[in-house]
Amino acid sequence: MYLGIDCGTQGTKALVLDADSGQVLGAGSASHSLQSAANGRREQQPGQWLEAFEQATRQALAAAGISGEQILGIGVSGQQHGLVLLDEQGAVLRPAKLWCDTESTPENQRLLEHLGGAAGSLQRLGVAIAPGYTVSKLLWTREQHPELFARIAHILLPHDYLNHWLTGRACSEYGDASGSGYFDVRTRQWDGALLDFIDPSGRLQRALPQLLEPDQPVGPIRPQIAERLGLNPQAVVASGGGDNMMGAIGTGNIRPGAITMSLGTSGTLYAYSEQPMISPHAQVATFCSSSGGWLPLICTMNLTSATGLIQQLLELDIQAFGALVEQAPIGAEGLLMLPFFNGERVPALPNARASLLGMDSDNLTRANLCRAVVEGTSFGLRYGLDLLRASGLQSQTIRLIGGAAKSPVWRQVIADIMGTPLVCPRQTEAAALGAAIQAAWCLTPGADRQAQLAALCERCVQLDASTQTQPDPARTAQYEEVYRHYREQVSRLAEHNPA
Numbered sequence: 001m002y003l004g005i006d007c008g009t010q011g012t013k014a015l016v017l018d019a020d021s022g023q024v025l026g027a028g029s030a031s032h033s034l035q036s037a038a039n040g041r042r043e044q045q046p047g048q049w050l051e052a053f054e055q056a057t058r059q060a061l062a063a064a065g066i067s068g069e070q071i072l073g074i075g076v077s078g079q080q081h082g083l084v085l086l087d088e089q090g091a092v093l094r095p096a097k098l099w100c101d102t103e104s105t106p107e108n109q110r111l112l113e114h115l116g117g118a119a120g121s122l123q124r125l126g127v128a129i130a131p132g133y134t135v136s137k138l139l140w141t142r143e144q145h146p147e148l149f150a151r152i153a154h155i156l157l158p159h160d161y162l163n164h165w166l167t168g169r170a171c172s173e174y175g176d177a178s179g180s181g182y183f184d185v186r187t188r189q190w191d192g193a194l195l196d197f198i199d200p201s202g203r204l205q206r207a208l209p210q211l212l213e214p215d216q217p218v219g220p221i222r223p224q225i226a227e228r229l230g231l232n233p234q235a236v237v238a239s240g241g242g243d244n245m246m247g248a249i250g251t252g253n254i255r256p257g258a259i260t261m262s263l264g265t266s267g268t269l270y271a272y273s274e275q276p277m278i279s280p281h282a283q284v285a286t287f288c289s290s291s292g293g294w295l296p297l298i299c300t301m302n303l304t305s306a307t308g309l310i311q312q313l314l315e316l317d318i319q320a321f322g323a324l325v326e327q328a329p330i331g332a333e334g335l336l337m338l339p340f341f342n343g344e345r346v347p348a349l350p351n352a353r354a355s356l357l358g359m360d361s362d363n364l365t366r367a368n369l370c371r372a373v374v375e376g377t378s379f380g381l382r383y384g385l386d387l388l389r390a391s392g393l394q395s396q397t398i399r400l401i402g403g404a405a406k407s408p409v410w411r412q413v414i415a416d417i418m419g420t421p422l423v424c425p426r427q428t429e430a431a432a433l434g435a436a437i438q439a440a441w442c443l444t445p446g447a448d449r450q451a452q453l454a455a456l457c458e459r460c461v462q463l464d465a466s467t468q469t470q471p472d473p474a475r476t477a478q479y480e481e482v483y484r485h486y487r488e489q490v491s492r493l494a495e496h497n498p499a
């Protein structure tokens, strides 16, 4: 049995995988809170992730009806890009700045200029550093909290931090590392010189974790943590990875041809590539995969983070929200939402804020408002899909995952707007499943590593035929009109909010 954990933005999910039968035996979850401010700050206390880890794990074990002693390996997936700083004693220095934090956008801009703009960054790192990436958070910390900066002994990403807590070792792996902004995705090495630009003392380079291959273990779980979690003290912790990299494994997206889309707090879209296929479009992030190749990816910052705001404003539960979306017609009778509540990565509008356009005395209804936010957030993904397609990636079908993939209403909107059929895997918590599969891979001996991973995915990733959704050509054509309008309005907004 293997334990898969996904530390997402809104919560931690855990599941128990029987890798022999390929069945998920039980799952659990626990939520996180967010510390936000109007200046774009988005932070979380890493200690909260530990509590959620424990709660979700205990729930998953209980639901599976097994003893924690049966767990052989643990795989941890985590939200990408977050910055966790530890001192020499391993204590957390300050709250983690998250992937969706836009407070350090000015610092990102300065670093981008140092790299020679998007083109220079693409040439040097293989990615154009964007607001939200880890690197700008380091410069921000140096300037805003010099006393804490001076005490940095370890620079970790969220999943690295959880692995450090589990094992006592500071390690990272290529997939998550490639979202840091101080990593060369082509050579799979840290870019120490960029860190020296932030602090020439060499302190940051010394604080980097050791890089692991994706099928390498970090090490055994520490006895006191095994006891706290009720797990086998012999259990081994796998390298784990970023949530999108683990989502790729958990949807069997380990060969070219498939596209995975995640409807989580963020919206993401990614496809496996055997080469570091660097797109000329700076908004396509050619991250490394955690299965050997690369994972060109699009991320929108405003997905269920935005729909959740409207849902809360109207005091709706998730079902009532979905029912209202369904009630309103395509285009929400002219109501258009540009849902960039905290700026946006794709389209690149880090300094923008949200707006609601086209209101008149008839169309400002609860149903139209719910539909407008779902359409507005989905259009961001549609724009991303166009960029991925323009970069040469195939996209015959989409494998849809993440919290909102559970909703038939969302599934139909996405299929129609993308003009592409989709299907969900049985396990929509695909990042947690991918992490459990990776743990099984890590502990399965044998020479042909790729074949072994493929066999595990074959056995453990099942599609749920009942979620298969076809685009309706008439609806797709209707959305096309609304999407054109959205693109025009985004261009206008971009003129007033340069990146």
Ligand SMILES: Nc1ncnc2c1ncn2[C@@H]1O[C@H](COP(=O)(O)OP(=O)(O)O)[C@@H](O)[C@H]1O
Residues within 6 Å of the ligand: 007, 008, 009, 010, 011, 263, 264, 265, 266, 304, 307, 308, 318, 322, 402, 403, 404, 405, 406, 407
């Ligand atoms: N049954 C459902 N129908 C529609 N949306 C849902 C459903 N369940 C969860 N969600 C949405 O998914 C969101 C959480 O997605 P999730 O992928 O767990 O996020 P993260 O990994 O970023 O924490 C919730 O805030 C909610 O908006």
Ligand SMILES: O=C(CO)[C@@H](O)[C@H](O)COP(=O)(O)O
Residues within 6 Å of the ligand: 008, 009, 010, 078, 079, 080, 081, 099, 100, 132, 179, 242, 243, 244, 264, 265, 266, 267, 268, 299
């Ligand atoms: O920043 C990115 C991808 O580059 C996000 O996808 C984060 O990885 C957060 O994921 P969720 O919490 O939405 O799953």
